[in-house]
Amino acid sequence: MDIKLPKANRLNNNIILFGEILADIFPERYVLGGAPFNVARHLQGFGLHPVLVSRTGDDALRQEIHTMMSVLGMDTQGLQTDAAHPTGQVLIHMENGGHRFEIVPEQAYDFIDADIADKTTHSVHPELVYFGTLAQRHPCSKKALSSLLANNPATRFLDINLRSPWYDLQTLEQSLQLADFLKLNTEELQNLCRLLHITAPNDNQLADSLIKDFDLQCILVTSGKDGAWLKNADGSLISAVSDKPVRILDTVGAGDGFSAIFILGLFCNWPLEQTLLRADVFARTICEIRGAIPLSDNFYEPFRMTWNLRSGDLK
Secondary structure (H helix, E strand, C coil): CCCCCCHHHCCCCEEEEECCCEEEECCCCEEEECHHHHHHHHHHHCCCEEEEEEEEECCHHHHHHHHHHHHCCCECCCEEEECCCCCEEEEEEEECCEEEEEECCCCHHHHCCHHHHHHHHHHHCCCEEEECCHHHCCHHHHHHHHHHHHCCCCEEEEECCCCCCCCCHHHHHHHHHHCCEEEEEHHHHHHHHHHCCCCCCCHHHHHHHHHHHHCCCEEEEECHHHCEEEEECCCCEEEECCCCCCCCCCCCCHHHHHHHHHHHHHHHCCCHHHHHHHHHHHHHHHCCCCCCCCCCHHHHHHHHHHCCCCHHHHC
């Protein structure tokens, strides 16, 4: 059974992405990032209308964020400004062909104002809300997310992004209870189930247990070079893996790219196997650039052409 956001019932292509916007600090430079921002940038590149609900400091990074988003045509109405806390930063340590995060505490995105976030969401009327767990590490932003979701009927996409030590069992359980779609990687699936005391002989059955316990519509699991698979609430299993060769520069943002294309597939009503395959190809391509997002919309054009993606497909 395919999972879709029916075109006939959709009012718009608006998506709210709640959470962190920050600078990923690499050894030689920094790039703007944060999972919600990365996903929003890709969705904008493919013609949807993402609105990022986040908070920045009143500093130089804030100005750069606004400038970049404006140049890319991204909506900035959801960005709040905090005079007391800096724009978020994450230190990226490159190790053994991969990367390790050092996430700085007490950043502006920890203090998203609930009332302002609600007003933004009400003005946007989103068809889907994307959220994760990192931006819930502080009670202030956690409250803002709870209010936003309580006052909006949109489909909820949880990209769980476990970043130790910035999550706890209560936040995980509450997030799962609020979600319709859950996206995570293989390691996160196993760690999450261990924290929830869910046991099963294999990952497939772990996913079944999560779906049953939290009334999820589906679970999407990425497996790196082995592609991805999805388990539906009806018990059906769909998997896909691309044969695209990849020369890895870094893996930062690959999962965010995958999430973006899965969401795009929902809005385009693509068959799920096709969506998974396209998301896998896109994630592999992200690994070939430095950082999580491209600097130019030209990056997206080969995908739009290959997928025969026209503006009318999203209406």
